Amino acid sequence: MNKKTALQLALILGVAALFVAGFFYQWLRVHDHPDVTWKTHIGAWVGAICVFGILSYLHSENVFYRVFEHILLGLGLGFTIANMIRQVLIAKWWEPMYAAFKAFYRGTYTSQSYWDACLIVAGIFGLMWYFQYSKKYLWLSRITIGVFAGAGAGLAIKAESIKVFPQITSTFKNVIIGTSQAPNLPVGGLEGRLGLSIQNVLFVVIVCCVLYYFFFSLRRDSAIAKAPANLGRFFLMISFGAFFGNTFMTRVVILIDRVHFLLHDWLMVQ
């Protein structure tokens, strides 16, 4: 038995011992919780096993982890497919289209029925994806890919323009705040105006420097040309540091949530 196998075995035995201990601990505790039965508590047990299975990855990629990885993958895929069938295929495609054709058959159609009947085109386009599996008719699937890609790019350009444009006007900052421009400052007087002015100056300078950093076709041979880009990178790194700290705290909260689940929901420690 090599070192890695021994470690994995020790890990599995350790987790198994923990579960046995947990089981006996709960056996003693369950009498204190009349609302909890083994039947209702089974979900917490499954959850705890899954948590330990995934956390075992901290040691290495092992069999225990692999089992839960594939369970998670199967569940995820199954959920996606079921969701797609129920929420998209049935709810947004089949039902309105079927209702439209039924209305045409019964003569009770409205102007909306024409649009809903057109959904059949979307179905044909969708089915054309499957020509990926035919060497002879592969070109048909490429038509669908082209249509999807074109529509995606068009929509994205529109969405980006609408998103970015207001950001330009939001960057117009008054860098010298006078008394008439800020009569209701929370921190009044010269100090308040000075603070807000510095804040606005920094804002505009940082935006301009970062924007300059992302110019690609501009030559930056001289030191003067390089300086704003270097400053922009410096500002970016400061913001990344802030993000790092902030996100790290979020991750710790997630860990605390899992520990809380194990202690409170699973082991029922008060």
Place this chain on the structure above:
Amino acid sequence: MEQASWALRIFVFLIAFFVLWKVVRAKAGRELYLRKIPGLEKVDDAVGRATEMGRPIMFNPGLVDLSIELFCCLACLSHVVRRAARVNTNVLVPIAYPLTYAICEEYWKDAYALEDKPGLFSSEESIRFFSASQAVFASSTSGWMERDRVSANFLWGQYGWESLFLAEAGQRAGAIQIACTYSYYQVPFLIVSCDYTAFGEEFYAAGAYFGRDPVLVGSLAGQDMSKLVIFLLIVVGSILAVVTGKFNWLYMLLYGT
């Protein structure tokens, strides 16, 4: 265009004009300058390292769906696969969305075919669809990375919290890692866990950077001109804000009121 002001419409046409103008100039044979992007410079080295080690490469587009970003990813995927095909190395691609799967597979196959090696590796084995669920995608990709012991890992796309998870798995597999993402909040995690990181606009520039295709390089230069216009608007807008107040005529014009 719904919800768009006249200024926005003009601005969109202006961007299109700059891009077309630069593309035409690039196609006419005019050499357009592109500055060095350090992270992207190392891509070919990483492919070479994978070849020397005799292990596969992983190109991970993350949670990118059908969008502009996907096409940026595909340009880089194509470059990496072509380089790998020249030296008979396999490129593994984990996928999160079904539409992305079909398109990536096309690009992957085309890249091997362009290097006269169409059947060198099986696309069914090399391109795997997992799920758009972040937890599923992260755990499956990490497991795959470690089992196949990838020697170069390209994290090239959109990521959420799983970015650090994927990068750590790559570290454990002993892979050289190059990240390029536009997911702003994940950049710090990729900087600390990858060997080289490119971010933000560099992600969009990567396709042009690798291929040096006149259309892509021209459009990049055109976008730079658009950024220059934005830069000038910000400077002029800020000066006007000092002189006449925030809600000056330029603000009103751009805001559409």
